[in-house]
Amino acid sequence: MIKHQGGCHCGNVRYTTNYDPMLVMACHCKTCDKMLGVGTAVSAIFSEEEVIFEGELKRYSVLGSSGNQLHYDFCGNCGNNIATYPLLIDGIVYMHIGSFDNPMAFTPKVEIWNKTKPEWFKSEGCIVESFEDNGSLERIQLLMENMDQRQ
Numbered sequence: 001m002i003k004h005q006g007g008c009h010c011g012n013v014r015y016t017t018n019y020d021p022m023l024v025m026a027c028h029c030k031t032c033d034k035m036l037g038v039g040t041a042v043s044a045i046f047s048e049e050e051v052i053f054e055g056e057l058k059r060y061s062v063l064g065s066s067g068n069q070l071h072y073d074f075c076g077n078c079g080n081n082i083a084t085y086p087l088l089i090d091g092i093v094y095m096h097i098g099s100f101d102n103p104m105a106f107t108p109k110v111e112i113w114n115k116t117k118p119e120w121f122k123s124e125g126c127i128v129e130s131f132e133d134n135g136s137l138e139r140i141q142l143l144m145e146n147m148d149q150r151q
């Protein structure tokens, strides 16, 4: 059963997933700001095989603030940035929540790179873990714990 779906602005790219995300995360890093054109990027994290894409995505790869490579996948027509694959955590995809048909379904629980967090970002108590940098080890641990709970 489809739990969440979304797509790019022009409709060339659509995706569905039968799962809830393992974790929803806010990233305040400079790379996401630039790549997504936002002040704070919020992503729903899934296992790669849990998200089924239709349509053609283009890829732009960058060296992230953590020194690890990130692949940003976007629609070649409208330029909507849909997903990020962090090479730091193999087999994981970050789906940018703005492209879901119902972005309101997701609330970030973790934030990373809070040292470059904008002044105006207030979490209203939803953030339970906050890391100054990419907090990778702790984050992977959180992912693993949440994955266990989903089974």
Ligand SMILES: [Zn+2]
Residues within 6 Å of the ligand: 008, 009, 010, 011, 012, 013, 075, 076, 077, 078, 079, 080
């Ligand atoms: Zn598009």
Ligand SMILES: [Zn+2]
Residues within 6 Å of the ligand: 027, 028, 029, 030, 031, 032, 033, 041
């Ligand atoms: Zn980021």
